[in-house]
Amino acid sequence: MSDTDYNFAYLDEQTKRMIRRAILKGVAVPGYQVPFASREMPMPYGWGTGGVQVTAACLTPADRLKVIDQGADDTTNAVSIRKFFEKTAGVAVTERTAEATIIQTRHRIPEVPLTEDQILVYQVPIPEPLRFLEPSEVETRKMHALEDYGLMHVKLYEDISRHGEIATAYAYPVKVEGRYVMDPSPIPKFDNPKLESAALQLFGAGREQRIYAVPPHTRVVSLDFDDYPFDPSKAPHACALCGALDSYLDEVITDDAGGRMFVCSDTDFCASRRGEAA
Amino acid sequence: MMPLLDVRSLTKTYGGRIGCADVSFRLYPGEVLGIVGESGSGKSTLLNCLAGHLLPDAGRVIFDTRAEGPRDVLEMSEPERRMLGRTDWAFVHQNPRDGLRMRISAGGNVGERLMAVGARHYGEIRAQATDWLGRVEIGETRIDDRPSAFSGGMQQRLQIARNLVTGPRLVFMDEPTGGLDVSVQARLLDLIRGLVRRMGLSAIVVTHDLAVVRLLADRLMVMKDGQVIETGLTDQVLDDPQAPYTQLLVSSVLQV
Amino acid sequence: MTPMIHVEHLAKSFTLHNQGGAVIPVIEGAGFSVRAGECVALTGTSGAGKSTVMRILYGNYLAQGGSVRIGGLDITKAEPREILALRRETLGYVSQFLRVVPRVPTLEVVAEPLLALGRPEAEALARARDLLTRLRIPDTLWGLSPTTFSGGEQQRVNIARGFAHAYPALLLDEPTASLDATNRETVLTLIEEAKAGGAAIVGIFHDLEARARVADREIDVSAFAPGRAA
Numbered sequence: 001m002s003d004t005d006y007n008f009a010y011l012d013e014q015t016k017r018m019i020r021r022a023i024l025k026g027v028a029v030p031g032y033q034v035p036f037a038s039r040e041m042p043m044p045y046g047w048g049t050g051g052v053q054v055t056a057a058c059l060t061p062a063d064r065l066k067v068i069d070q071g072a073d074d075t076t077n078a079v080s081i082r083k084f085f086e087k088t089a090g091v092a093v094t095e096r097t098a099e100a101t102i103i104q105t106r107h108r109i110p111e112v113p114l115t116e117d118q119i120l121v122y123q124v125p126i127p128e129p130l131r132f133l134e135p136s137e138v139e140t141r142k143m144h145a146l147e148d149y150g151l152m153h154v155k156l157y158e159d160i161s162r163h164g165e166i167a168t169a170y171a172y173p174v175k176v177e178g179r180y181v182m183d184p185s186p187i188p189k190f191d192n193p194k195l196e197s198a199a200l201q202l203f204g205a206g207r208e209q210r211i212y213a214v215p216p217h218t219r220v221v222s223l224d225f226d227d228y229p230f231d232p233s234k235a236p237h238a239c240a241l242c243g244a245l246d247s248y249l250d251e252v253i254t255d256d257a258g259g260r261m262f263v264c265s266d267t268d269f270c271a272s273r274r275g276e277a278a
Numbered sequence: 279m280m281p282l283l284d285v286r287s288l289t290k291t292y293g294g295r296i297g298c299a300d301v302s303f304r305l306y307p308g309e310v311l312g313i314v315g316e317s318g319s320g321k322s323t324l325l326n327c328l329a330g331h332l333l334p335d336a337g338r339v340i341f342d343t344r345a346e347g348p349r350d351v352l353e354m355s356e357p358e359r360r361m362l363g364r365t366d367w368a369f370v371h372q373n374p375r376d377g378l379r380m381r382i383s384a385g386g387n388v389g390e391r392l393m394a395v396g397a398r399h400y401g402e403i404r405a406q407a408t409d410w411l412g413r414v415e416i417g418e419t420r421i422d423d424r425p426s427a428f429s430g431g432m433q434q435r436l437q438i439a440r441n442l443v444t445g446p447r448l449v450f451m452d453e454p455t456g457g458l459d460v461s462v463q464a465r466l467l468d469l470i471r472g473l474v475r476r477m478g479l480s481a482i483v484v485t486h487d488l489a490v491v492r493l494l495a496d497r498l499m500v501m502k503d504g505q506v507i508e509t510g511l512t513d514q515v516l517d518d519p520q521a522p523y524t525q526l527l528v529s530s531v532l533q534v
Numbered sequence: 535m536t537p538m539i540h541v542e543h544l545a546k547s548f549t550l551h552n553q554g555g556a557v558i559p560v561i562e563g564a565g566f567s568v569r570a571g572e573c574v575a576l577t578g579t580s581g582a583g584k585s586t587v588m589r590i591l592y593g594n595y596l597a598q599g600g601s602v603r604i605g606g607l608d609i610t611k612a613e614p615r616e617i618l619a620l621r622r623e624t625l626g627y628v629s630q631f632l633r634v635v636p637r638v639p640t641l642e643v644v645a646e647p648l649l650a651l652g653r654p655e656a657e658a659l660a661r662a663r664d665l666l667t668r669l670r671i672p673d674t675l676w677g678l679s680p681t682t683f684s685g686g687e688q689q690r691v692n693i694a695r696g697f698a699h700a701y702p703a704l705l706l707d708e709p710t711a712s713l714d715a716t717n718r719e720t721v722l723t724l725i726e727e728a729k730a731g732g733a734a735i736v737g738i739f740h741d742l743e744a745r746a747r748v749a750d751r752e753i754d755v756s757a758f759a760p761g762r763a764a
Binding site: 306309464465467468471475492493496497509510511513514517518520521522525526529 | 548549550551552589593594595596614615617618633635636637638649650
Binding site: 133142146147148149150151153154157158160161162224225226227228 | 357379390391
């Protein structure tokens with residue numbers, strides 16, 4: 001156990017039970033946004049308050065936690081949250097995807113396929129996929145309830161009419177188990193196929209007070225048109241560091257003269273490939 | 279012949295105030311019914327009760343559905359009513375802003391109802407949208423423009439295209455020509471009349487403009503203080519009004 | 535054979551609610567019949583009620599009593615949709631004034647009665663062209679709305695529209711007024727053709743020569759004035 005005065009994983013037990021009930025409901029109704037009484041966390045909204053609460057509710061002392069931000073373990077956000085749980089829960093941490101039992105993520109799904117023993121927790125800024133199309137929450141909830149999803153395709157239609165293709169590159173809407181349309185959080189559309197996973201995937205939106213889930217092996221279909229099928233494409237390059245051709249890449253500007261390189265966004269994936277190569 | 283819509287003793291009150299009281303009528307396929315009256319006469323309340331936007335206190339609204347025959351709309355579940363609202367029914371608002379998505383292109387506005395009932399082929403949706411824009415006299419080149427770039431008359435025509443694209447059988451119109459220039463009104467009336475005839479639509483048109491109903495409506499219903507005070511053939515009611523109020527209404531119109 | 539148009543005990547009065555509730559009786563105890571192929575002219579001085587009778591026959595005015603059977607339907611008791619169907623299929627009316635939606639081209643205005651009956655568009659337009667040609671409306675005007683035409687031109691468009699469909703019953707309100715000799719001749723020929731085709735026609739003709747030529751009988755509506763009839 002940790003040597004702090006905090007309750008295990010910061011939140012009090014009642015709150016964690018409340019969040020677990022929301023998670024269970026989310027698992028029972030895949031893709032459905034379950035309202036929950038989001039707590040004030042010691043970090044600003046937008047820094048993953050939803051994900052942190054879900055992680056806190058799932059952690060056990062035996063867990064090994066990994067936190068990534070845009071695929072990287074070493075960014076401020078990831079480091080802060082990892083330290084937060086090291087301090088408040090005293091759990092073991094790791095940067096190795098395969099070794100982690102719980103992975104909290106912002107905007108990526110790790111490249112290595114996850115297993116049934118793992119939980120992936122997403123930080124979600126705006127859980128409502130219909131939000132920018134229909135401003136009324138009352139109306140969007142009705143639309144979900146009645147499976148009235150024509151509007152979602154209107155957005156994709158608008159993309160094609162304006163850009164000649166579906167230009168939505170992240171937060172690409174999906175239909176879960178043939179029922180609810182869901183915002184997969186701002187992951188690149190390249191990651192969408194990985195939403196069909198062996199791991200339990202939980203989504204937490206702190207400011208918007210919503211939790212939703214994709215249970216293991218759930219069918220997740222990216223929305224598209226018959227004549228404009230979903231295309232999980234990425235930058236047509238190889239990683240400049242590990243040479244991977246099948247990983248999602250970040251473009252890194254290296255100087256003021258237009259120099260740039262493409263590297264794996266998943267730092268652990270890239271490092272382990274280089275470790276193997278070496 | 280079976281009426282398309284059979285309204286029985288529809289009543290809606292707001293607290294102690296009467297919205298509409300004990301309204302009954304039948305609308306047959308292909309008929310256009312005009313409802314006239316001044317502001318506060320209950321005509322909009324009635325229209326909103328019929329279209330399912332307001333819940334009446336009493337009465338029945340029986341619609342002859344395609345699949346199951348006559349059904350009381352008020353007893354339908356919300357999903358059923360919504361499905362009706364985007365397939366067999368259409369509602370044209372007075373203000374096109376209430377009936378259009380202003381941040382979505384004209385083509386997207388027309389295509390929405392198609393996508394809502396399951397259309398998933400972009401090329402076909404776009405072809406249908408183009409066809410419908412043509413029918414309401416909006417050039418193909420405007421298909422990707424947002425309605426905010428359109429004139430009031432064009433917006434209203436776009437709203438009509440958006441509503442009619444799924445081939446509804448009953449159209450509710452709330453002051454469809456209100457707020458438009460007279461020349462634009464005439465064009466719109468001509469358009470609506472042509473569409474009604476070609477598609478065999480039934481329509482209920484609420485307006486305070488007697489010239490509009492003379493040109494559009496087969497039958498007329500005159501309302502005052504929430505009550506229907508006179509009904510009949512449009513030209514008969516306008517040329518030989520029986521009720522004191524209707525006589526006043528008709529004689530108050532300025533002659534051109 | 536039952537007559538095409540059969541009027542019995544017809545009564546009409548106007549109640550002016552906004553002018554002290556004054557009741558003005560106009561017609562009382564009117565009765566007459568018109569058989570297929572027959573043309574009857576309504577006569578009487580101005581204000582005797584000729585136009586009122588015509589309007590009642592068309593269902594435009596409500597009767598206060600009696601019955602008006604046209605093609606078997608009593609229009610004083612019929613539902614609006616029955617009257618509409620009657621007007622579409624059986625009962626034509628050429629009024630003195632043309633009332634159309636602005637912006638609709640003349641050719642469509644004339645073809646509309648046939649289109650409303652569900653006739654093929656090509657057939658309806660062909661008939662419209664034929665009638666407009668016979669009535670000497672230059673084809674340069676066919677694509678324009680008649681609302682901008684002169685009085686005489688509007689009257690001829692109105693007649694063309696009224697004769698587009700071969701109605702079994704036809705009401706004519708001053709069909710030859712404001713027409714020149716040639717066009718008048720054409721209209722009279724159209725009326726004769728309709729009669730020969732079996733139409734029952736009721737007309738108001740101030741043109742005495744025209745009346746003498748097409749009418750088989752005259753009915754003086756003064757006889758229907760209130761207090762005069764039995």
